[in-house]
Amino acid sequence: xxxxxxxxxxxxxxxxxxxxxxxxxxxxxxxxxxxxxxxxxxxxxxxxxxxxxxxxxxxxxxxxxxxxxxxxxxxxxxxxxxxxxxxxxxxxxxxxxxxxxxxxxxxxxxxxxxxxxxxxxxxxxxxxxxxxxxxxxxxxxxxxxxxxxxxxxxxxxxxxxxxxxxxxxxxxxxxxxxxxxxxxxxxxxxxxxxxxxxxxxxxxxxxxxxxxxxxxxxxxxxxxxxxxxxxxxxxxxxxxxxxxxxxxxxxxxxxxxxxxxxxxxxxxxxxxxxxxxxxxxxxxxxxxxxxxxxxxxxxxxxxxxxxxxxxxxxxxxxxxxxxxxxxxxxxxxxxxxxxxxxxxxxxxxxxxxxxxxxxxxxxxxxxxx
Amino acid sequence: xxxxxxxxxxxxxxxxxxxxxxxxxxxxxxxxxxxxxxxxxxxxxxxxxxxxxxxxxxxxxxxxxxxxxxxxxxxxxxxxxxxxxxxxxxxxxxxxxxxxxxxxxxxxxxxxxxxxxxxxxxxxxxxxxxxxxxxxxxxxxxxxxxxxxxxxxxxxxxxxxxxxxxxxxxxxxxxxxxxxxxxxxxxxxxxxxxxxxxxxxxxxxxxxxxxxxxxxxxxxxxxxxxxxxxxxxxxxxxxxxxxxxxxxxxxxxxxxxxxxxxxxxxxxxxxxxxx
Numbered sequence: 249x250x251x252x253x254x255x256x257x258x259x260x261x262x263x264x265x266x267x268x269x270x271x272x273x274x275x276x277x278x279x280x281x282x283x284x285x286x287x288x289x290x291x292x293x294x295x296x297x298x299x300x301x302x303x304x305x306x307x308x309x310x311x312x313x314x315x316x317x318x319x320x321x322x323x324x325x326x327x328x329x330x331x332x333x334x335x336x337x338x339x340x341x342x343x344x345x346x347x348x349x350x351x352x353x354x355x356x357x358x359x360x361x362x363x364x365x366x367x368x369x370x371x372x373x374x375x376x377x378x379x380x381x382x383x384x385x386x387x388x389x390x391x392x393x394x395x396x397x398x399x400x401x402x403x404x405x406x407x408x409x410x411x412x413x414x415x416x417x418x419x420x421x422x423x424x425x426x427x428x429x430x431x432x433x434x435x436x437x438x439x440x441x442x443x444x445x446x447x448x449x450x451x452x453x454x455x456x457x458x459x460x461x462x463x464x465x466x467x468x469x470x471x472x473x474x475x476x477x478x479x480x481x482x483x484x485x486x487x488x489x490x491x492x493x494x495x496x497x498x499x500x501x502x503x504x505x506x507x508x509x510x511x512x513x514x515x516x517x518x519x520x521x522x523x524x525x526x527x528x529x530x531x532x533x534x535x536x537x538x539x540x541x542x543x544x545x546x547x548x549x550x551x552x553x554x555x556x557x558x559x560x561x562x563x564x565x566x567x568x569x570x571x572x573x574x575x576x577x578x579x580x581x582x583x584x585x586x587x588x589x590x591x592x593x594x595x596x597x598x599x600x601x602x603x604x605x606x607x608x609x610x611x612x613x614x615x616x617x
Numbered sequence: 618x619x620x621x622x623x624x625x626x627x628x629x630x631x632x633x634x635x636x637x638x639x640x641x642x643x644x645x646x647x648x649x650x651x652x653x654x655x656x657x658x659x660x661x662x663x664x665x666x667x668x669x670x671x672x673x674x675x676x677x678x679x680x681x682x683x684x685x686x687x688x689x690x691x692x693x694x695x696x697x698x699x700x701x702x703x704x705x706x707x708x709x710x711x712x713x714x715x716x717x718x719x720x721x722x723x724x725x726x727x728x729x730x731x732x733x734x735x736x737x738x739x740x741x742x743x744x745x746x747x748x749x750x751x752x753x754x755x756x757x758x759x760x761x762x763x764x765x766x767x768x769x770x771x772x773x774x775x776x777x778x779x780x781x782x783x784x785x786x787x788x789x790x791x792x793x794x795x796x797x798x799x800x801x802x803x804x805x806x807x808x809x810x811x812x813x814x815x816x817x818x819x820x821x822x823x824x825x826x827x828x829x830x831x832x833x834x835x836x837x838x839x840x841x842x843x844x845x846x847x848x849x850x851x852x853x854x855x856x857x858x859x860x861x862x863x864x865x866x867x868x869x870x871x872x873x874x875x876x877x878x879x880x881x882x883x884x885x886x887x888x889x890x891x892x
Contacts, residue, residue, distance in 0.1 A: 294808040409671070438670035438835065443879035465809060468838075471883035495883055509813035511842030513865070513880045520820070521842065523813035527778055 254325045256427055256459040257283040257306075262319035264298075264305050271532040275301040277483035278319070280558070283427070288453065288460040290470030290491070292506070293480035296528040302480070303431050303463045305329075307346055308336045323427065342372040345420035347413075349432035354416050355404040361388075361415050362400035369422045387418040391448060410441035417448065424456055431463045446473055467510060471495060476568045479503050482529050482539040485558055489570035499561055499572040499581045501544045504588055522594070538575060545594040546584060548603060551575050576603065623658040623694075624797060624829045625682060630655045630691035632677055651677040653853030654691075659797070664823065664830040666844030668837055668876070673850040675833045679799050682831070683717055684708060696796065713743055716790035720802035722782035726774040732785055733770040736760065739792040759788040763818060780811035787818065794826065801833045816843060837880055841865050849873045 264276040276298045283289045293299040304310050306321050306328065321328040323344065328336065340346075348354045356364060365384040366377060373380070381400070388396035391414040404412055413433065420428060430449070434442035450473065453460055462473055470477050471491060478488040479502065487500040498504055508522035526543040529535055535542050541551040558573040574581065583601030592600065633648040652674045659665050667675045680686045682693060684700055692701045700711055719725040726735055737746075737756045746752040757767035763784040774782055783803060790798055800819065804812040816839065823830050834840050840847055841861065848858040849872065857870040868874050 294810060439837070439879045440670065440875060443881065446881060466881070467809075468881040472881040491883070505810055509810045511816075511838040513838045513841060513877065513882060517842065517861075520817055521813035523817060524810040527780070527811070528808075 254322070255282040256285045256287075256324065257461070258320075258322040259302075259306070260320040260322065262302060262305065262321065263317070264301050264310060265316040266313065267316070268532075273531045274483050274534065275315075275531060276305065277531075277534075279478075279480070279483075279485050281478055281485065281488065283459045283461060285426070285459055286453065286457045287476070288462060288474045290474030290477045291461065291463045291480060292465060292467055292470055292477060294465055294528060296482070296531060297480040298483040298531075299463045299480045300431055303346075303429050303461065306429060306461075307340050307344060308333070309346075338372070341368055341420075341425075342423045343425055344427045344429065345423070345425040347416050347420050347428065347430040347433045349435055354419075355412060357404055360401050360403055361407065362402075365400075365415070365419050365422055368419050372423045383422070384418075387422055388415065390421075390452075391415070391418045392444065393418075410437055410445070413437060413441075413445055414448070417445070421452060421456070425458060427459045427461070428453075429461045429463070432465070433462065434469065435464065435466065442469075449473070467506060479506070482534055483531055484539065484573065485571075486540065486574070487570075487572045488558070488568075490566060490568050493566060493570055497570075497582065498585060499570070499578065500540075500574050501546055501576075502540050504585060505543075508588065518591070522588075538573075546576060546598060546602065548575070622661060624661045624696060625659040625831075626692075626694040627658070627678075627682060628656050628692045628694075630678065630681055630693065631689045632674075632681055632686060633689045650853050652681060652688075655850075655853070655855055656691075657848060657855065657858060659829055659831060661796075661829055662827060663845045664832060664843055666832045666834065666840035666847040667850060668834060668840050668847060669850035670835060670876075672852075674853040675850050676801055678850070679717070679801050679831065679833050683715055683799060684711070685717075709743075713739075713793045714795050715797040715799070716793065716795040717799045717801060718783070718786045718790050718803050720805055722779045722786060722806060723774075725786055726782055728774050731771050731773055732760070732765070732777075733757075735774070735785060736788045736792060739789060743793065745793075756788075756792075759792055762791070762822070763788045764814075778811075779807050780814060783807065783815050784818065787815075787822070791822065791826070795828070797829045797831070798823075799831045799833070802835070803832070804839060805834070805836065812839070819843070837865075837876060849876065 259279060259281050262276055262279050266273040266275060279302060281289065291299045301310060305317060308328065317329060362381065362384050365387065366380040369380045369383055385396045385400050388400060393399055393411055393414055407415060434445050437445065446469065449460065452458065462470065464470060474491050476488065476490050477494045478485045479500065481502050487498065487503050498507060505522065505524035509524060511521060524543055529539060537552040537554050538556055541547040554575060556573040556575045558571045561570045561572055562578050580601065580603050584597050587597035587601050630652055631654055632652040633650055635645045636647045636649060637643045638646040655678055667678060669675045681688050684693065684703060688701060692699060695711060695715065703711060733753065733756050736759055737752050740746045740752055746755050757770060760767045765781060765784050765788065804815050807815060819830065820843065822828065832840060832843055844861055846858065846860050847864045848855045849870065851872050857864065857873045864873065868877055
């Protein structure tokens with residue numbers, strides 16, 4: 249929360265549903281979060297977590313798909329969800345900008361890169377074409393496109409993947425947005441290019457005082473970039489905390505699964521990666537009770553009946569708050585994590601630290617995917 | 618051949634793809650040097666990783682090893698035999714001993730064939746297990762080995778998730794009990810938690826079946842987890858080839874260092890990379 253009053257962005261009980269032939273898909277099932285000015289929030293999740301739908305809904309990009317949307321998205325106090333399309337268009341690309349995963353789909357293949365940026369600038373600023381072109385070349389230089397003055401007239405296909413991504417970032421930043429939403433901005437890129445783009449975003453955030461929401465499945469990226477992290481599963485946020493706090497003391501079994509299934513680039517090598525058994529649930533008919541319980545190695549019988557709310561973990565209030573949606577006792581969770589971190593397998597961890605009742609292991613054995 | 622001797626030997630391997638131009642008459646105006654002089658050995662039973670960024674030549678190298686492509690120059694030896702210019706029946710026989718799994722679980726399986734037919738196809742091609750009932754049983758065993766439900770024998774690829782499809786690809790690759798398995802970006806298209814499942818599977822199968830595994834990936838963390846030795850490729854050449862601990866612990870080549878420094882993560886000292 250910034251001391252100047254309203255957070256830059258506040259999402260309240262956002263729900264997004266898509267009616268389909270097979271039933272109602274609850275892509276986003278009630279999420280709440282806040283972003284302060286100049287801060288970076290990382291939203292992590294795998295396929296079907298709802299993270300992309302949530303991000304696109306902020307800018308009204310799911311309206312055309314027949315989505316049923318409820319809740320509020322407050323940008324500097326204004327509810328974007330209630331804005332008519334023309335007003336939203338004035339915000340989009342101006343105060344709030346978005347960068348997508350695949351730059352080829354965001355850049356028009358038949359128009360030169362320069363003219364697309366000029367269009368983006370002149371849509372929101374009353375300046376001449378010459379001025380806008382000058383600004384475009386400046387921006388391309390800013391994002392590290394070599395020989396910007398010459399390359400401004402290239403077509404998107406003449407740019408490499410990394411350069412297209414930078415061009416998209418340039419387009420997003422053209423009007424100095426207060427908020428940038430980046431959906432998997434570097435997933436398709438080589439690691440060295442990714443490092444450059446992340447460094448660029450970080451630098452520009454500092455220079456412009458921009459808030460960033462970065463949506464990704466890559467925990468390494470959020471560990472690097474984000475001040476806080478929200479973990480999404482089956483359309484909900486299951487855990488959220490400051491980055492260091494989350495990485496040091498995660499309290500949701502899904503977060504544990506994610507962290508322990510990623511091989512590390514440094515530190516001791518493990519014999520076997522922990523995997524999360526089973527696969528992501530249906531969003532039409534999610535599991536009863538806690539949506540994660542069928543895949544949770546620590547689930548108790550009650551967890552199939554009770555749906556946990558996202559609540560602060562006990563202890564001195566952290567800034568930002570550490571919240572978890574899990575029915576296990578916090579003490580139990582902390583003991584379990586300590587065991588897991590010490591290298592014990594889940595069954596051993598459970599034996600050493602688990603709750604008094606034996607768990608009902610509803611997850612199919614790992615080998616039956 | 619005893620364990621510890623090279624299963625694969627690659628010497629001065631070069632692959633150029635001609636670039637043609639011209640309006641009326643198409644002429645060769647240049648060449649893309651996809652692989653530009655690569656030499657290495659793969660020891661029986663080891664896991665070798667080949668890492669590098671887009672266009673470095675790692676996938677082309679894999680296809681040259683498998684003789685899916687013929688080298689422009691250089692040689693490929695497999696199990697003591699020179700397979701560089703093998704064709705026809707000789708090549709087909711060699712193919713039984715080396716298999717590949719691919720990155721995209723969606724395009725590497727024929728959507729019009731059932732899983733049973735896909736996994737059984739290698740038998741059909743090589744005239745093995747001609748008895749239908751026997752073939753079905755063998756295929757079901759393979760499915761079980763890779764963690765698929767043998768009851769799903771008659772389902773089509775679109776009925777499976779990405780991770781399951783990758784398992785189908787693995788089952789198909791193992792059908793002929795090959796000596797060498799080359800996995801080209803086997804987990805890049807999969808969610809993180811499914812990646813772990815497939816990597817664990819590959820490891821387990823390798824141990825159980827005594828496979829030699831070559832893993833091609835751009836993901837340095839995955840390669841670190843899986844491989845005994847790692848080759849780093851850049852612009853068609855190997856710039857560093859080292860044992861795992863040495864490469865990740867004390868990399869020598871500047872490009873290797875740059876790659877490792879670029880991997881995102883918490884509280885890491887990253888050099889500023891310009892360019």
